[in-house]
Amino acid sequence: MSTAIIIAGGVGKRMGQDIPKQFIIIEGKPIIIYTLESFQNHPQVDQILVVCKSGWEDTLWAYVNEYKISKVKWIITGGSKGQESINNGVQFLKNHCSEEETIIIHDGIRPLVDELVLSDVIVKCNQYGNGVTSLPYNEQIFIKQTEDTTKQYVDRNTLRRVSTPQAYKFGKLLWAYDKAIAENIGMSDSSYTNTMMVDLGETLYFAAGSDKNIKLTTVEDLELFKAYLKMKK
Structure with a gap:
């Protein structure tokens, strides 16, 4: 059995909108609904938990009912x-999942997750205990020597870009968050489940990724999302 945790608790200050970015309407539909539809339509996802921004829970329930999620x-x-x-x-x-259940964590503002990516994350998790969406890193990365100079670069063949969806067995996931909070490990503003797991000494397993799986952070990202929607049509 698989349960998805969709994170929709952010504000999105960089988007410059009056409402949380996950509720912005694109082509007549809220962004969060595009995301939820991907999980609704996937045969290996059994149930969904949405973690929502405070004060927007009733609005989200209304959309969930309207779009029959x-x-x-x-x-x-x-x-x-x-x-x-x-x-x-x-x-x-804790009161709804067994230790061996697969938990998929995904950002609500990544609305273009496709079936192949989601399937591979679940497969890797069932094989190894976790699976994290990843892609090769195709740009050159240099390390700053001073603010304006560099003499050192990182071999891009040693790098992977990791995002969501990510999947973990529930028992390990619960253990990790309990330990991380108790010992203040991997809980900073820039941390996520994957970085926390590595900070706790866990090995992660790469799953398939997609360049279309963009995170909607800026107004320019919204325009890119609209372009992808037009391509699908």
Whole structure:
């Protein structure tokens, strides 16, 4: 059995909008609904928990009902940062999931996750205990010597770009968040489940990724999302 935790607790200051970016309407539909539809339509996803920005829970329930996202079983309130929101979801599921259940974590503002990517994350998790979406890194990375100079670069063949979806067995996920919070490991503003797991000494397993799986952070990202939607049509 697989349960998805969709993180929709952010504000999105860089988007410059009056409402949280996951609720912005694109082509007549909220961004969060595009994301939820990908999970609704995937045959290996059984149920969905959405961790929502405080004060927007009723709005989200209304959209879930309007668009018939029947796999959404729960909507709970998020925290002040991403890791707090994910932990809220993990702790909530203690009474709803077994230790061997596959938990898929995904950003609500990545609305273009496709079936192949989601399937491979689940497969890797069932094989190895976790799976993280990844892609090769195709740009050159240099290390700053001073603010304006460099003499050192990183071999891009040693790098992978990791994003969401990510999948973990629930028992390991619960253990990791309990330990991370108790010992203040991997819970900074820039941390996520994958970085926290590595900070705790865990080995991660790469799953397939897609360049279309963009994170909507700026107004320019919205235009790119609209272009992808037109391509699909």
